[in-house]
Structure formats: C-alpha cells, structure tokens
Amino acid sequence: xxKIEQNSEAxxxxxGKTATLTCNxxxxxxxxxxxxxxxxxxGPVFLLLIRENEKEKRKERLKVTFxxxxxxxxxxxxxxxxxxxxxxxxxxxxxxxxxTFGGGTRVLVKP
Amino acid sequence: AAGVIQSPRHLIKEKRxxxxxxxxPIPRHDTVYWYQQGPGQDPQFLISFYEKMQxxxxxxxxxxxxxxxxxxxxxLNMSSLELGDSALYFCASSxxxxxxxxxxxxxxxxxxxx
Numbered sequence: 575x576x577k578i579e580q581n582s583e584a585x586x587x588x589x590g591k592t593a594t595l596t597c598n599x600x601x602x603x604x605x606x607x608x609x610x611x612x613x614x615x616x617g618p619v620f621l622l623l624i625r626e627n628e629k630e631k632r633k634e635r636l637k638v639t640f641x642x643x644x645x646x647x648x649x650x651x652x653x654x655x656x657x658x659x660x661x662x663x664x665x666x667x668x669x670x671x672x673x674t675f676g677g678g679t680r681v682l683v684k685p
Numbered sequence: 686a687a688g689v690i691q692s693p694r695h696l697i698k699e700k701r702x703x704x705x706x707x708x709x710p711i712p713r714h715d716t717v718y719w720y721q722q723g724p725g726q727d728p729q730f731l732i733s734f735y736e737k738m739q740x741x742x743x744x745x746x747x748x749x750x751x752x753x754x755x756x757x758x759x760x761l762n763m764s765s766l767e768l769g770d771s772a773l774y775f776c777a778s779s780x781x782x783x784x785x786x787x788x789x790x791x792x793x794x795x796x797x798x799x
Contacts (some may be wrong), residue, residue, distance in 0.1 A: 617775050617790030663727055672741040673788050675727040
C-alpha cells in the first residue's frame, strides 16, 4: 500500500544546530509533499510544499529537499531555536482529496 | 484573516451518547476535511467533502457521519460514543484545485467520553 513514514523517535537538538527530519514514501511517487508544524493541542500549520521536480525549497530558516531516487524528503531547521520545538508532519495529498500524514517527528530544541 | 472555526472547543459526553461537532471553513474554500487525533498520534483522516459532496473517506466508524451544508459549514455527528472516541477532532479546509493546495486547520474540538 502507498505510505509515507517519518521517524517516530523524538529529535533532541542543541540551540543553534540544524535539525534534519526524514519523510520516506513507498509504493508510489508523489507529485508533491507538504510539511506542517503542530504544537501540542493545536491544529497543524502549513509550512512548505515541494514538487517532485524541485530539488530544494526554502522559507526563512527552513529547507526541504525532495529525492525521488531515495524516495525521501528531508526537512531542515537551520540555526534552531527553542521556539522551533514542536511536532513536524510530512503529508501527501492524493487524488480524491485525501490528505494523509506521515506520523510526525517531535523536535525538542534545548537552550 | 479569517481562519477555520470549530465548535465547541471542548466537549464531555458519556458513553453511548451522541455528539455533534461543527466546522466553518475559510470563506471561498470548497473542500472540508475531518481528522481524529489520539494522544501521541498524528491526525488520522476521517472524511472529506468537496462542494457539499463527500469526496473521500478514511477510517471513519459507521457510528460517525458527516455532511457539508449549503453555506459550506460541515458537521461531524458521532453516535453511540465509546471511551476510545476520546480524541482531538480537527477540521481543515482548502481550495481543491490540484494536488498542490495546502490545508488550513482549525483549533480542534477536544472530545472526552466518560
């Protein structure tokens, strides 16, 4: 079955370092992948979208890459700050209007 | 800017009761999604509507039903509630467009079944 999956282990990182999160997909080739941020008890907030023909996308300190050979998207938070602590979700939107998430990775940035 | 509005924010119900959750999408958005999120889990897709018609269905129990009304607001009806239905329920809206449109989520309704 078609899946997107993220590393469920929490990522603990020191302030100022770069956090790198992985989203792997299997049994399909998404035209787009989306990344969201979710804080506890709140709804996910859209961050970035990357197309399969884009190698890289940036927004301020965030960077997303898309590697169709590895079937993987990487999400980077550079110069991380404690305020970046949250759960980050990758998502795919399939035809028929179904947006599904990859499980999420919790990031904790320590001062 | 207007966001997705959900009501109520918190709801406590007893087992076997019925609950109705409401969602008001962003104006001019034609697609509404419903998600269920249990503790420590990512949001699980329940159902979506496009232009008031059901467009896709996920792991929604038969005890749940949903619809989208003429003013585009949506309601999720949950009957014969079980303890396991306790979760955060999110509604999201988007412009259907193509696959590259993002979804905007509401603040959620926290349902507690006792």
